[in-house]
Amino acid sequence: MAAESSDPALTEDSASLQPDAPASFANAEVPLDALPGTATVNWIPLNPRFARRLQVGALIRAAVFVAGGGGLHAAVLVRNPGIIAESLPWLPAFFWTFLGGFCVWSVVWPLIAVPRRGYVAREKDLLYKSGVFWRSVKAFPFNRVQHTKLDNTPLDRRFELASLSVFPAGGGRGNRVRGLGRETAERLRVYISDRIESGSEPAEESRPVADSGAHSEATGGAGQ
Structure with missing residues (x-):
């Protein structure tokens, strides 16, 4: 019975031709209860004007x-x-x-x-809800926002209101949040612009607050 070849050079060459073993890949399931939701978001109502x-x-x-x-x-x-x-x-x-x-x-x-619309500014995105029969909640992540813009019509200026438009990176049609107080809209614009440029955690004094003309208590859920 012939002896098996045990040439060390052949063994090393064969090992060098073997592809590297793939790195371990993990894709664990996330429990449904652990997913973030908007039901507990403290929605800020639009300006009552x-x-x-x-x-x-x-x-x-x-x-x-x-x-x-x-x-x-x-x-x-x-x-x-x-x-x-x-x-x-x-x-x-x-x-x-x-x-x-x-x-x-x-x-x-x-x-x-109008009472069924609302918004909230968070550290990484801006949420906006609207709709009566067909309700929707939109999220505008700051890392996908290219620039913002304020605009108001003569009628908006009469009621001291403004609209904030958020435009995504790479072009495309922007999303507009109407019914903000003029001062609140400017503070939101500055806040979002700072988050786009810095990408750091917002300072405590730069956090946007509720509209000065809005109700003291925000609505309590996306479906309200």
Whole structure:
């Protein structure tokens, strides 16, 4: 029976051709209870003047719609009074009922929608919740934000409000948080800009606080 080869040089060459063993890889499961959630977030409500600002804007639009509808109604009745009266007698009543209902709904809706919006600034992101029937919670991580911008319309300035827009890195459409007090929006903008540039833990004095015009108690959950 032939003896097996035991050449040490051959053994070393064979070992050098062996690929390195893969490093150990761990992907442990995370318990569902350990996942962070937004149910315990102390949401900061929007400035209470924001609802009134939306109502004033709705009243202005309603006045424009009513004036335009009145002009259209007069033009149609003057040109074709017989056709409307014979073939579509229900059209004027339907038109004004629909327009009146839409105007009333647009004035009442801010009182329903605005209290269900809120935001909170954390160390690494900004959360914003909105929605009445279809509710959503958006997170804007600071390490993905490229820049921020403040803007306000003449009506916003009348109520001392501003909107904060957050734009992601690499371009794309930004996300806007409306209904902030002008001073609060500027403090949030400075806070986010500092976090983008430094990437360090925020100093205690630089932490944003609730809007000075907001309610003293924030709403208690994302689904409220």
